Amino acid sequence: MKYILAIDQGTTSSRAILFNKQMKIEAVSQEEFPQYFPNSGWVEHNPNDLFETVINSCKNVLKKANATIEDIVSIGITNQRETTVVWDKNTGEAIYNAIVWQDRRTAKECSSLKEQGYEKTIVEKTGLLLDPYFSGMKLKWILDNVDGAKQKAINGDLLFGTVDSFLIWKLSEKENHVTDATNAARTMLFNIKTNKWDEEICKLLDIPMNILPTVKDCADDFAIVNKKFFGKEISISGVAGDQQSAAIGQACFEPGMVKSTYGTGCFALLNIGDKMVTSKNKLLTTIAYRLDGKITYALEGSIFIAGAVIQWLRDGLKIINHAKDAQELAKKADVNQQLYMVPAFTGLGAPYWDTTCRGAIYGLTRATGPNEFSKAALESVAYQTKDLLEAMKDDLCNFDEASNNKTILRVDGGMASSDYTMQFLSDILGATIDRPEILETTALGVAWLAGMKVGFYPSKEEFSKNWILEKRFNSNMKSETREKLYDGWKDAIERTLTRK
Numbered sequence: 001m002k003y004i005l006a007i008d009q010g011t012t013s014s015r016a017i018l019f020n021k022q023m024k025i026e027a028v029s030q031e032e033f034p035q036y037f038p039n040s041g042w043v044e045h046n047p048n049d050l051f052e053t054v055i056n057s058c059k060n061v062l063k064k065a066n067a068t069i070e071d072i073v074s075i076g077i078t079n080q081r082e083t084t085v086v087w088d089k090n091t092g093e094a095i096y097n098a099i100v101w102q103d104r105r106t107a108k109e110c111s112s113l114k115e116q117g118y119e120k121t122i123v124e125k126t127g128l129l130l131d132p133y134f135s136g137m138k139l140k141w142i143l144d145n146v147d148g149a150k151q152k153a154i155n156g157d158l159l160f161g162t163v164d165s166f167l168i169w170k171l172s173e174k175e176n177h178v179t180d181a182t183n184a185a186r187t188m189l190f191n192i193k194t195n196k197w198d199e200e201i202c203k204l205l206d207i208p209m210n211i212l213p214t215v216k217d218c219a220d221d222f223a224i225v226n227k228k229f230f231g232k233e234i235s236i237s238g239v240a241g242d243q244q245s246a247a248i249g250q251a252c253f254e255p256g257m258v259k260s261t262y263g264t265g266c267f268a269l270l271n272i273g274d275k276m277v278t279s280k281n282k283l284l285t286t287i288a289y290r291l292d293g294k295i296t297y298a299l300e301g302s303i304f305i306a307g308a309v310i311q312w313l314r315d316g317l318k319i320i321n322h323a324k325d326a327q328e329l330a331k332k333a334d335v336n337q338q339l340y341m342v343p344a345f346t347g348l349g350a351p352y353w354d355t356t357c358r359g360a361i362y363g364l365t366r367a368t369g370p371n372e373f374s375k376a377a378l379e380s381v382a383y384q385t386k387d388l389l390e391a392m393k394d395d396l397c398n399f400d401e402a403s404n405n406k407t408i409l410r411v412d413g414g415m416a417s418s419d420y421t422m423q424f425l426s427d428i429l430g431a432t433i434d435r436p437e438i439l440e441t442t443a444l445g446v447a448w449l450a451g452m453k454v455g456f457y458p459s460k461e462e463f464s465k466n467w468i469l470e471k472r473f474n475s476n477m478k479s480e481t482r483e484k485l486y487d488g489w490k491d492a493i494e495r496t497l498t499r500k
């Protein structure tokens, strides 16, 4: 048997997944690694943990499938985005821990740059906002705060990369310092109009440009894995950031197509075609994919807390034992109570970008209990998605037209398995929710990129036909009820925001 090996290096674990010729999953292996929180709002990973858990997962997945490296046609890598690594190219060691996408340590620096009026340039060139979320600010922090780092960078001794880039450099035994366009687009240093690293922004942040990797297409010759790792050389021919990879795995190749991934957070991407649109509503513009040098753009809404609110019910409040129990409690909730939970545990992401507000619950009575809490928690994810979709519609006046007045949202991620949540999502959006058979769309996307590059998988058009619906959810809610419920949510948000 021949397979494509997809590596999915995520925020809490590394996974390796084998896809067969029919693009079906043959085996999965997963390994978690420690999270470090050295200060309030700081989140770090040890880069060696990322690399080692990737290697272990790859070896284990081969064992599970009873396969050998001879069976692997090529490798695809998808990764947690924005997370930043800086390493010494002579020793091969990172000079600081990886600073994770969730890390907020550069909030003050961002505010000061905003006050000096730089956000407009950042938005126009990169499609992003001036926010600690993105790699550029994290890279600046490392160069400014690690002893001797700036001088070493100027001397050409240091390299920067998002996680894909770091893994490829290690796997190729220091040969290839590369990344793909979707990861580059999350650094705040890459001009998504000109398709190049941006000199002006690098100057503003005092980042020497020799530290940056070469940017390739998503399906490209990235590197050859050194034979010391798996006993045989093997090509890496597909790379994409995890949310873009999920959009590809969901075959969102036409303008107007949207996917929404419900993991720890929620990330919705809307394909907007080959023209860059800048959002009026604080959505991000990003590269959905770059194939044969041609960019397809997406509008992205990022919600920081989705499935994590269910983890909080389980680990914090201890009112459920397993994530799947939440919907069973929700079904028993008192219909006469209208609770709204705003899970702003670390502030709110799109479209509010309020870093200082914190979570709140409205509508508590003496009769409120675990059932109502569970219902409000699940519903909060749907309301937050509606905020994103409303912003997308407002940004793209022809959004409904482009989708024939029928908004269809393709969903994936752990929380998408909750029928109750998906039905409420459909009801509150007044849209159709399509859940595919393969929920591992992140890995599938990059497996297809790698397989397509080496001729193992078919073209984009054929791949789209491979997308198979598992379940469709249609809205059953009256529009007056929808409006009333959503008005209540907006009121809850208004009361929670610190930045009015």
Ligand SMILES: Nc1ncnc2c1ncn2[C@@H]1O[C@H](COP(=O)(O)OP(=O)(O)O)[C@@H](O)[C@H]1O
Pocket (backbone or CB within 6 Å): 010, 012, 262, 263, 264, 265, 306, 307, 308, 309, 310, 311, 323, 324, 325, 326, 327, 413, 414, 415, 416, 417, 418
């Ligand atoms: N049946 C369910 N109902 C509600 N939430 C769920 C359910 N199953 C999983 N989740 C949530 O989904 C998340 C896990 O999804 P996953 O896609 O594995 O996330 P990640 O890749 O971010 O770790 C968890 O936060 C969990 O609380």
Ligand SMILES: O=P(O)(O)OC[C@H](O)CO
Pocket (backbone or CB within 6 Å): 009, 010, 011, 012, 079, 080, 081, 082, 101, 241, 242, 243, 263, 264, 265
């Ligand atoms: O690793 P995940 O699935 O939590 O995804 C993280 C995103 O890429 C952050 O932008």
